């Protein structure tokens with residue numbers, strides 16, 4: 001779950017080279033290939049499905065089957081700063097549902113925020129269950145999240161260039 | 170010279186630990202990044218000592234301003250004194266979590282200085298069969314949910330011949346796998362994550378011991394993708410362990426070869442189920458496999474495979490280092506040793522509590538946890554993850570152990586306790602359990618795939634007050650079908666939260 005400002009355009013020969021070496025080094029590589037494509041390009045374009053099917057010597061249906069099974073894998077480009085709120089039990093117990101509603105309202109009132117962060121795709125547990133409500137903003141984990149702290153983090157990432165996985169340092 | 174300790178644990182970072190570390194570094198201080206002590210409500214918890222291994226004093230909920238304005242002294246209102254003496258920590262029996270929060274997770278010397286590697290050395294001085302015997306004697310059971318005795322599982326794998334990977338010619342190299350389940354999908358649990366982020370070498374050490382005992386040469390860790398910090402730390406630890414000679418062609422200079430790879434999940438809860446995990450590791454849809462064959466006989470890529478949870482494997486080095494009897498002396502009935510409990514949800518003092526089995530849920534929630542965060546009365550505690558039952562407050566005296574919980578119609582699961590205050594709507598929670606099951610079902614069997622969708626509908630009608638008697642009967646009947654007719658525990662245990670909510674909080678369904 002790495003967020004980047006700008007993902008490169010799909011490039012078949014680059015992808016072919018990367019995936020070929022990935023396949024050489026790993027057993028059972030279909031999911032790995034899909035994850036790798038998404039890490040580089042931000043999502044899995046149709047062309048990648050064909051390429052992976054060819055290189056792994058499986059059918060396109062096999063690759064599509066894997067692609068559609070896993071919630072992480074996407075077939076459209078991600079928003080610039082994805083905001084994902086935890087929707088699981090421990091976060092529900094400290095107001096997670098209310099936060100999700102309030103966040104939706106904030107996005108309804110602020111077009112820029114809505115465009116930057118995309119639709120909240122709820123996530124089920126981020127492993128921060130003692131400090132809920134938890135959220136992942138542009139790949140950074142937050143605890144005790146509020147609409148205010150979410151907005152601040154989005155603004156921070158927007159202004160400070162987009163950081164990779166983890167925190168500020 | 171003064172040394173500062175700032176956690177790099179994901180939970181601590183989520184409360185601003187990175188900013189504190191940067192501020193200290195900017196002032197020219199020496200900073201060591203550790204795991205978290207597990208007192209998560211105090212994060213960022215910053216500690217300081219006069220030398221690296223000296224006793225540490227700490228401050229809770231530290232801000233960057235505290236650092237920049239030089240306020241971290243004994244007069245600070247959040248000064249904690251000596252951290253080891255805080256009752257939350259001193260009352261615990263830390264066995265697996267011995268080093269977490271103390272050491273730099275990626276420093277091999279620090280690990281060894283605090284007792285790391287003693288277990289692997291002890292194991293490799295013994296015959297593999299004796300290591301198996303020690304694990305059996307310890308009484309160690311799986312911490313991933315089902316509680317199966319680890320030693321028996323290992324014995325089955327040890328009894329198999331290594332096999333070529335599926336699809337490879339029979340003359341190809343032959344293997345057995347040690348596969349660690351680090352999917353930690355249960356909400357309300359984070360002990361696998363904190364162990365991997367705070368003491369990853371102990372997991373690798375446990376894997377190497379398991380491999381030595383059963384004759385495996387390859388290790389695989391299936392890590393959920395929601396844990397990017399754990400990924401970074403595990404990858405770093407594997408590199409470091411290879412350069413120390415703890416992994417690779419010649420483990421500790423012997424002729425025992427063992428190496429480890431980590432792979433990421435992709436956001437599927439059911440992939441925590443062991444056979445779905447194998448499918449996922451082989452690159453396919455995470456569909457549950459029918460058993461037999463057992464993974465111990467035909468596991469990853471068709472070869473004999475030990476599958477254990479992170480905490481199961483991380484318990485092993487201590488068992489070898491301190492002795493199986495010492496481990497078995499802890500706990501009650503057939504629940505031996507320690508369990509890492511996780512206090513989560515609406516709780517004042519959430520975090521990690523490692524105790525011998527037998528501590529009561531009430532001690533955990535009230536004494537350690539300090540009751541709810543909101544200050545309102547506890548309404549329910551969900552024990553053992555999203556497939557666990559909701560327990561009302563008058564039943565919290567149940568001892569936390571496999572047998573006692575089963576007798577109470579509950580289960581230990583992965584050891585998480587999620588607290589809800591009296592504002593919770595238990596019918597909503599029951600509906601959510603069915604909804605999740607519908608969402609996450611792998612789709613292989615009907616009671617789970619269809620039953621969960623029908624379950625949501627029935628609960629909706631029930632909540633609308635539509636023919637309450639009939640709907641209640643229907644819901645109970647449906648739960649019965651799911652329990653009896655599901656292939657795996659996903660569909661089989663979803664009735665737990667639903668029925669417990671219905672039994673204990675019937676008024677919420679009106």
Ligand SMILES: Cc1cc2nc3c(=O)[nH]c(=O)nc-3n(C[C@H](O)[C@H](O)[C@H](O)COP(=O)(O)O)c2cc1C
Pocket residue numbers: 310311312313314315316317350351352353354355438439440441442443444476477478479481482657658659
């Ligand atoms: C739906 C479902 C999800 C599961 N998720 C996990 C998980 O996240 N981590 C885990 O260790 N075990 C999980 N399990 C249990 C595993 O199937 C398996 O029993 C366990 O990994 C074995 O290791 P152990 O004996 O050390 O507990 C899950 C089971 C089911 C049915």
Ligand code: SF4
Pocket residue numbers: 439457609610611612613614615617618655656657658659660661
């Ligand atoms: S119970 Fe559900 S998750 Fe388990 S095998 Fe059946 S359909 Fe799949």
Ligand code: FES
Pocket residue numbers: 086087088089090091092124125126127128129132134356357358
């Ligand atoms: S339940 Fe929200 S982080 Fe675990």
